[in-house]
Amino acid sequence: MELYITPFSPPCWSVLLLGRQLNLKINTKSLDLDKEEHLKEDFIKINPEHTVPTLVDGDLILSESRAILSYLMDAYAKENHPLYPRAAKARALIQHRLNFDLGTLYSRFFVYCSPMWNDKATSTEAQRDRLCEALGFLETYLSRSRYAVGDHLTIADFSLVASVSAIDVCYVKLEKYPKVVAWYERCKKELLGYRKLWLVNSRASGSF
Numbered sequence: 759m760e761l762y763i764t765p766f767s768p769p770c771w772s773v774l775l776l777g778r779q780l781n782l783k784i785n786t787k788s789l790d791l792d793k794e795e796h797l798k799e800d801f802i803k804i805n806p807e808h809t810v811p812t813l814v815d816g817d818l819i820l821s822e823s824r825a826i827l828s829y830l831m832d833a834y835a836k837e838n839h840p841l842y843p844r845a846a847k848a849r850a851l852i853q854h855r856l857n858f859d860l861g862t863l864y865s866r867f868f869v870y871c872s873p874m875w876n877d878k879a880t881s882t883e884a885q886r887d888r889l890c891e892a893l894g895f896l897e898t899y900l901s902r903s904r905y906a907v908g909d910h911l912t913i914a915d916f917s918l919v920a921s922v923s924a925i926d927v928c929y930v931k932l933e934k935y936p937k938v939v940a941w942y943e944r945c946k947k948e949l950l951g952y953r954k955l956w957l958v959n960s961r962a963s964g965s966f
């Protein structure tokens with residue numbers, strides 16, 4: 759399996775974390791977005807949307823980190839694995855949290871924080887408020903259960919923790935969300951190789 763990644767990318771980070779948790783052999787190929795390596799013809803042939811992470815597993819090419827998380831579970835984890843249980847209602851909630859992350863939490867983080875990465879643009883109060891509202895939603899979910907869904911880790915936590923780790927370094931005070939902070943600390947301890955993989959996510963290609 760090959761996984762195209764780029765340094766310091768939350769969606770890449772979530773896939774790397776799950777790969778480690780499942781002990782999968784994944785060969786990473788790092789693309790330098792500043793050098794527009796993702797816009798080169800070779801990569802566009804693989805992924806016309808030129809985004810990372812992109813997984814190549816035999817004849818399957820898959821982008822969108824949350825689709826990759828689900829695929830890795832379906833293809834490589836044992837049936838009814840606790841990280842992605844078979845039960846319809848549990849799976850529905852996991853899909854909800856993954857979609858909440860994609861469409862609300864990570865999306866609002868990106869709208870608020872990406873202007874800061876561009877010297878010419880500034881972020882607005884309204885954008886910040888929208889991100890804080892999304893963190894409030896997560897706080898509510900985490901006041902109902904210990905993890906994103908239920909009382910144990912699921913793939914929803916892998917996606918959400920990657921977003922929260924990015925928000926954490928983006929001038930947003932997480933202390934206002936005590937359930938989020940407690941869950942975030944728990945995930946940092948329980949996700950295998952959390953700190954080591956941050957290094958993999960921040961440097962060149964290789965296998966892990």
Ligand SMILES: N[C@@H](CCC(=O)N[C@@H](CS)C(=O)NCC(=O)O)C(=O)O
Pocket residue numbers: 764766767768769770791796807808809810811821822823824860
């Ligand atoms: N929703 C996608 C987002 C992927 C994404 O936008 N990745 C960024 C890096 S963090 C990227 O590839 N940017 C380059 C581009 O969009 O051309 C996912 O979760 O995989």
